[in-house]
Amino acid sequence: MESALFTEISLVVVVAFAVASVVRMLKQPLIIAYIISGLLLGPYLLDVIQSQELLSAVSHLGVALLLFIIGLKLNPKEIKAVGQPAATIGVGQVLITTIFGYLFAQTFGYAPTAAIYIALAMTLSSTIVILKIISDKQDTDKLYAKISIGFLLVQDIIAAGLLVFVSSVGSSQSMVLAITQSLVQLTAVGSVLAIIAYFILPKLSGFLARSQEYLFIFALAWGLGVSALVAMTGLSLEVGALLAGVLLSTQMYAKEISNRLRPLRDFFILFFFITLGSGLSLHVLGTVLVPAVGFSLFVLVGNPLIVMALARYFGYTKRTSFKAAMTAGQVSEFSLIFILLASELGQVSEQVVSLVTLTTLITIAGSTYMMRYDETLYKQIAPWLDRLRWESGYQEGNMSASPEIYLFGYARHGRRFAQFFTNQHINFAVVDYNPEKITQLKENDITRIYGDITDPEFMSDIHATHADVVISTINDFRVNLHLVRHLKNKNEDIVIVAYSEYPDEAAKLYESGASYVIMPHFLGGDKVLSMLENRPIDEESFRPQRDEHLRFLQDRLEKTNK
Structure with missing residues (x-):
């Protein structure tokens, strides 16, 4: 039994590596490779994965670590430093995409509940993909990158609210009552944990940070422990993992924890995407192919246009607005977690999960090339961008004459x-x-x-x-x-x-x-x-x-x- 399980996990990792090698040669993010690997190893093709429950449990660890690390970056000081333009761009893009995404979903015949979940899934951009490509291009200090990171931070905050929302509406109570109850529970648990995080942990910071190994095991214990505690209150472990990270975000060792947990996150999140891919049916994928292509075009073209228009409103140049907009053209890994959680709670069907997953694959692949070759694209369409020019008083002060x-x-x-x-x-x-x-x-x-x-x-x-x-x-x-x-x-x-x-x-x-x-x-x-x-x-x-x-x-x- 143990030997068979070890062989199965080893085979999963080897296949993932082989597919990742091909995907890497195509200069694509490895998320695509992991989902394709799951599809190959799943019951509809090679049927290699037999220990579905174990892999599912491991994948939940990956999700918890991913959200915990995202929470570590939601430092209130950094949120305050985002600035009005990036915050408005983030909120504005989510609202506009949700409205048009909902209407677009209904044109494909999806029911109102499914349509709103699909629309919300289309609003979020991939933090992992965007930061990786910006880093590869050595553009971290460029203005467009600052704008992108700013609206990604805003999206992460919105995503946290979406997790609370989907956890609440999954109950049998009325929506208003369920959301109210969830917020009360989250506030109660969060208040107790906040007292520990803000008043007790700072006094122990020297002791905790003295040993890297001890800090590592503390981070795991805190992240997984808080996740389990929040899950016991009736909310999802995803909400708990995010809360655990937020509570530690102001500590002096937050970045060190994030850096040390990242390799562990990458390993466990591999199984999340493989499990997701293994659950995809080729038949169902065939039925959602047309709407997936439609939504992919909507995300690849629509989201960048929204971001670009908002950026131009704040007075950014055509080039800066365009390059920031190119980063918004994909569906996030957060969206996959969100839609899968909704599926587990019976809010959406397998078909909707397949639609969002296929759209994620297409948009990540397409937007990766858009971001890598944004300069070439900009030169081609720059003459047309003047139509999006709006003036704003934010960018400049009163410059009555050319400065000396x-x-x-x-x-x-x-x-x-x-x-x-x-x-x-x-x-x-x-x-x-x-x-x-x-x-x-x-x-x-x-x-x-x-x-x-x-x-x-x-x-x-x-x-x-x-x-x-x-x-x-x-x-x-x-x-x-x-x-x-x-x-x-x-x-x-x-x-x-x-x-x-x-x-x-x-x-x-x-x-x-x-x-x-x-x-x-x-x-x-x-x-x-x-x-x-x-x-x-x-x-x-x-x-x-x-x-x-x-x-x-x-x-x-x-x-x-x-």
Whole structure:
């Protein structure tokens, strides 16, 4: 018996690896491989899976770990930092997709209850897929990625509410009474656990974090224990797992727990997708093929259009709006958990589960290519995007005339420069893509522009090359190098002050055309401020200090290399 079970699990993993190898060569997410593996191993094809109950239990562990890790990222501080645009885009996209998705489902003949579940499943985008591709493209610090991560966070919060909703309506009571009872139970259990999480665990943080192995087993005990406790109250273990993560999200070791649990999550979630795939019937898949293709087009085209329109409303450039929109064109793994839970509670049929699963496969495959080749797609359809242009007062302050100085970055030295320019009555504008910084600038009545300086279209829109001086206090060498080269290519006479912490990077910035480089450990912003007091401000006035600083850096680098 034990030998047969071991052989079965081993065969499942080997087949999953083989299919994953093919899927990886096609540059597709492994979720697709796991579901296809389940379909191959299921009763309708190879019929290898015999221990269905055991694999189902293991798959629930994967779901619990997945939701626990998602909960760890729902830190109230990070939610607050999302900003109005990303929050509105997230909520707006979910609402609009739900309305049109419901109407679309009814055109295919689905009953109202099934239609609302299908519509809700189509609203959520895949956090795993989006973050993986953004990371692979090394775009994590780009503005479009910040927007995408922001509305994904909002979607995760909405998804948590959906889990509570589906757990409640699965009871025999009236919907209002069931939801009220569930919220009361969740509040009662959550309040007790919150007292432990916020008042007791912080005092034990040093003891818990001292040993990595002990922290690991504590995280498992907390996540699975809270899940089981919440499940005992009548709610689903999925709600419990998410709650467990949220309660630990403010702890100093939350990220460490998330990183250590991720490999374990990936292993157990493999069995969730395989179990899901094994339950698919080729006959049922055939009956939902047409609506699945229809919904796939709806998600691949409709969701990006909604996100793009909302992003343009907030004043983002065509390019930033388009790239953020491309990340929204797939159905989430969260949707699969949601629809499977609804099926287990008798709310939807096997046909609806097959529809959502097939749509998930198609949209993840399609959107993966859309995200990877978004630049190529953008060049093809950019001329048509002007039709989605709406103006908003959010992006810019009152810029009555072209600024004399552009200040990129409001953190660190940026505040000192802004204060100096304000005191000197210099016409300047601050560029940043941190919503909190934009809010601070607005409160201080400082002209501000919200945007990504690595976006050529954005730089063209704000006419940065027309300024006398551009100062970057951003602590990112690649961004500063891009900025210097872009501006010098457009205007050789412009004065550019960049920021660097390392001599070799500062030397490269000088070689690319920087007028001066701020180095906090050698020459700080005070030197630049003293030079800015002298008028006129031009390239020649910076040249003596630039040449002196460059010789100093070259001498230092030569001594270091000896």
